[in-house]
Every structure is written in structure tokens, then in C-alpha cells.
Amino acid sequence: MTSPALLKVSGLSMRFGGLLAVDGVGFEVGGDEVFAIIGPNGAGKTTVFNCVGGFYKPSGGSIFLEERRINGLASHKVAQRGLVRTFQNVRLFKQLTVLENLLVAQHTRLQTGFLQGLFKVPSYRRSERRALENAVQWLDFMGIREYANREAGNLAYGHQRRLEIARCMITQPRLLMLDEPAAGLNPQEKRDLQRLIDRLRKEFGVAVLLIEHDMSLVMGVSDRILVMEHGRPIMTGLPAEVRADPRVIKAYLGEE
Numbered sequence: 001m002t003s004p005a006l007l008k009v010s011g012l013s014m015r016f017g018g019l020l021a022v023d024g025v026g027f028e029v030g031g032d033e034v035f036a037i038i039g040p041n042g043a044g045k046t047t048v049f050n051c052v053g054g055f056y057k058p059s060g061g062s063i064f065l066e067e068r069r070i071n072g073l074a075s076h077k078v079a080q081r082g083l084v085r086t087f088q089n090v091r092l093f094k095q096l097t098v099l100e101n102l103l104v105a106q107h108t109r110l111q112t113g114f115l116q117g118l119f120k121v122p123s124y125r126r127s128e129r130r131a132l133e134n135a136v137q138w139l140d141f142m143g144i145r146e147y148a149n150r151e152a153g154n155l156a157y158g159h160q161r162r163l164e165i166a167r168c169m170i171t172q173p174r175l176l177m178l179d180e181p182a183a184g185l186n187p188q189e190k191r192d193l194q195r196l197i198d199r200l201r202k203e204f205g206v207a208v209l210l211i212e213h214d215m216s217l218v219m220g221v222s223d224r225i226l227v228m229e230h231g232r233p234i235m236t237g238l239p240a241e242v243r244a245d246p247r248v249i250k251a252y253l254g255e256e
């Protein structure tokens with residue numbers, strides 16, 4: 001890690017009835033880092049994500065974002081503090097247009113309230129115009145501007161994934177969590193995704209926490225990797241260290 005920790009997770013555990021799905025997981029993500037969590041199916045990766053993102057209340061442990069404790073906060077509060085996520089199965093407002101999805105996403109950030117909106121006072125119109133400009137910039141950045149007025153549900157799957165990332169980025173997060181972003185993408189789209197993640201980090205200074213099964217993407221894009229198995233951490237290391245570690249090889253081969 002090259003910068004101070006943005007996210008600090010320690011001793012995290014999550015119990016579902018008799019099942020300890022996450023058991024003693026700890027890791028830190030630096031402010032400019034791409035950090036991946038990998039592991040066989042059922043290892044507990046998504047559960048860690050759900051705890052960090054405020055979707056589950058952890059059974060134990062602590063989660064700090066920029067030195068402030070966030071465990072137990074609701075997901076929208078966590079998002080307001082700069083931590084946003086995508087989902088394994090893309091979640092968009094499918095009946096709204098592509099552009100509208102990006103306008104709705106900015107709603108919580110707009111400074112003006114209901115009454116200003118009702119009477120369309122100048123400050124409201126200014127913030128609406130800014131929201132529109134932001135949205136168009138992100139559509140350009142993602143290469144999907146030509147689909148601005150199309151229903152989001154009618155976009156090609158790869159474009160839906162890019163729109164979902166744009167919807168996160170438009171809220172100017174400090175940490176972007178991507179849940180299996182390569183799932184369902186073709187090889188070219190996967191290469192584009194790797195370039196996109198690199199650019200998001202370099203041009204917008206966002207840190208990325210990633211769950212991914214596609215090893216070539218994980219190895220190509222991550223600074224460090226946490227490997228989990230049966231809810232427990234096996235190791236954290238650089239991609240080359242992880243690739244060569246016998247425990248990791250065993251965890252994956254043992255699955256077959």
C-alpha cells in the first residue's frame with residue numbers, strides 16, 4: 001500500500017444462524033489502490049462486501065472509512081461518506097433512460113430542496129444544469145452517449161455495466177466497490193474494463209475494492225489481493241505472490 005489507509009477492516013465476522021460465513025477477516029485499502037478479494041465460490045467475498053457497504057450489520061469486528069467507524073451504518077449513509085458499489089447482477093432503473101439514470105444518481109448530492117424545485121428558483125435550475133452536464137460528461141467518458149435517450153434495460157449488457165459504474169462515479173466516491181464487474185463480458189469488453197479501472201483510479205483518484213473470478217483481470221488490475229476460503233483469510237499479497245502461493249493453488253484446485 002503506497003498511501004494511508006482509506007478503508008480499514010479488522011476482525012470482521014458475519015454469522016447466519018449456525019454458519020460463520022465470514023470469520024476474522026481484516027484488510028486495508030489505500031486511497032489510490034486497487035484491492036481485490038478472491039476465493040472459491042462460497043468463500044464469503046460477497047458477504048464481506050455487504051458488510052462493508054452497509055447492507056449487512058456485521059456480527060463482529062470493525063470497519064473504518066477515513067478514520068470514521070462505519071459498521072452498522074445503513075448503505076445510503078455509507079454512500080454519503082464516499083463508498084459506493086455495483087452489484088453482481090446489474091441494478092439500474094431499467095425503465096428510465098440512460099441519461100435519467102445518471103440524473104437520479106445525483107439527486108442526493110444536489111444542494112437544493114423540494115420547494116426550490118417546485119418553484120424552479122434559479123439555484124435549482126443551475127444545479128439541474130450542472131447535473132445534466134455531469135451526466136453527459138460521464139456518458140462521453142464511458143463511450144455510451146449515443147444511447148443517452150434509450151431505456152437502460154434495452155442497452156447491451158456490457159453497456160449496462162458501464163452505465164452502472166458511471167452511476168457510482170457521478171457521486172464522486174472515494175472508494176468504488178465492484179462486485180464481479182467482468183461477469184458476462186466478452187474478452188474485448190474485459191480488456192476495456194481493465195483499462196477503465198486504471199483510468200478511474202488515475203484520473204479521478206478513486207480507490208477500488210473488487211470481487212472478481214476472472215483471474216486475468218484480477219492479476220492485471222490489482223495492486224494487492226486478499227484470498228479467502230471458507231470465510232477465512234488465507235493470505236494478502238501482490239499478484240505475483242498470490243499466484244505462486246501453494247495455499248492459494250490448493251484452495252482453487254481443492255474446489256474441483
Ligand SMILES: Nc1ncnc2c1ncn2[C@@H]1O[C@H](COP(=O)(O)OP(=O)(O)OP(=O)(O)O)[C@@H](O)[C@H]1O
Pocket residue numbers: 016019021039040041042043044045046047048
Ligand atoms: N443472506 C444469507 N443467509 C444465509 N446464508 C448466507 C447469506 N448470504 C451468504 N450466505 C452463505 O454464506 C457463505 C458465503 O457466501 P458468499 O455469497 O459471501 O460467498 P462468495 O465468496 O461471494 O461466493 P460466490 O463467489 O459464489 O459469489 C455461503 O455459504 C452462503 O451460502
